[in-house]
Amino acid sequence: MKKPNAAETLPAADPAAPHAPAETAPRQTPADILQHYLAEISRFPLLTREEEERLTRAYHETRDPEIARRIVTANLRLVVKIALDFQKFWMQNFLDLVQEGNLGLMQAVKKFDPYKGVKFSYYASFWIKAYILKFLMDNWRLVKIGTTQAQRKLFYNLHKEKDRLQALGFEPVPKLISQRLNVSEQDVIEMDQRMGAWEVSLDAPVRQESDDRHLDFLESGEVPLESRVARAEIDARLKAEMQAFRDILEDKEQVIFEERMLTEEPKTLQELGERFGVSRERVRQIETRIKKKLKAFLEDRIPDIEAYRAGPDAE
Numbered sequence: 001m002k003k004p005n006a007a008e009t010l011p012a013a014d015p016a017a018p019h020a021p022a023e024t025a026p027r028q029t030p031a032d033i034l035q036h037y038l039a040e041i042s043r044f045p046l047l048t049r050e051e052e053e054r055l056t057r058a059y060h061e062t063r064d065p066e067i068a069r070r071i072v073t074a075n076l077r078l079v080v081k082i083a084l085d086f087q088k089f090w091m092q093n094f095l096d097l098v099q100e101g102n103l104g105l106m107q108a109v110k111k112f113d114p115y116k117g118v119k120f121s122y123y124a125s126f127w128i129k130a131y132i133l134k135f136l137m138d139n140w141r142l143v144k145i146g147t148t149q150a151q152r153k154l155f156y157n158l159h160k161e162k163d164r165l166q167a168l169g170f171e172p173v174p175k176l177i178s179q180r181l182n183v184s185e186q187d188v189i190e191m192d193q194r195m196g197a198w199e200v201s202l203d204a205p206v207r208q209e210s211d212d213r214h215l216d217f218l219e220s221g222e223v224p225l226e227s228r229v230a231r232a233e234i235d236a237r238l239k240a241e242m243q244a245f246r247d248i249l250e251d252k253e254q255v256i257f258e259e260r261m262l263t264e265e266p267k268t269l270q271e272l273g274e275r276f277g278v279s280r281e282r283v284r285q286i287e288t289r290i291k292k293k294l295k296a297f298l299e300d301r302i303p304d305i306e307a308y309r310a311g312p313d314a315e
Helices: 030-041 049-062 065-074 076-084 094-111 120-139 149-167 174-181 185-196 225-247 251-261 269-276 280-301
Strands: none
Touching: 030 076, 030 094, 049 065, 049 120, 065 076, 065 094, 076 094, 076 120, 094 120, 149 174, 149 185, 174 185, 225 251, 225 280, 251 269, 251 280, 269 280
8 A cells, every 4th residue: 555645645725725924034143143152152151270270181181072172162252352352354254253263272172281380261362363363364355464474474563563662652653663573664554554444343232223242241351360470470481481591692692682682672783793793694693593592492491382472473
């Protein structure tokens, strides 16, 4: 006996019956999706310092994916906070940045060594920023940036250098910035225009005619005291290691190290060459040798030195 299919078992439609209106869910805007995402991640509890240390050590020893999941979910709000700092560079879907930052967070969990004395959130912030920055560099098609080393240097350092000059009492004009960053004045002007074109307020509402802001769904943006202490400890350690490195240099190398690499206003190669009675090329060679020595020295004394460095600041 033939088994009837679904169509044969349903009653025939009455052509005279009125059609019921199709129920369609309202289309969600990117702001609606973001608001929903923020509400979802707020359900995951944050970790205390003791819980963080216990879990990161347990994962380091066992590689248990469930432990990794707990660490990741507890730090999803950190990713959003960091992504907000880059929102002005990506005026499309903000969750694109969050997604890339989440990938960086997972990589941080995988690479983190809890026995190095560094707070996980501080370590993870570098991975999160690195993944977001790479995404921006790869996908910012409307204003092609990062196509040259000079542009990458400006993309990472332009705002910081402007703030630094203003703090010193100087007007951050393109000529002065170009001299300090060793790039062309035209590159400074173009990058400043590009990076300023999409400035938006982080206090903007999540959607039109809404009193809610993105920041209303996050904790305070203030850096926790323990994070500031951890950073201060790292800075103090780096300072001590730099001093130890200086002490092993020869007299001429010490001068070049101090006056070319440790000062806010470095001497020119020509000035130091005249001081020592050698060519500027010879000074450059000595400086290059010092940099190689310093890299090897720090990698030996601080194995995770790359984790301590802010990726955007590296040339």
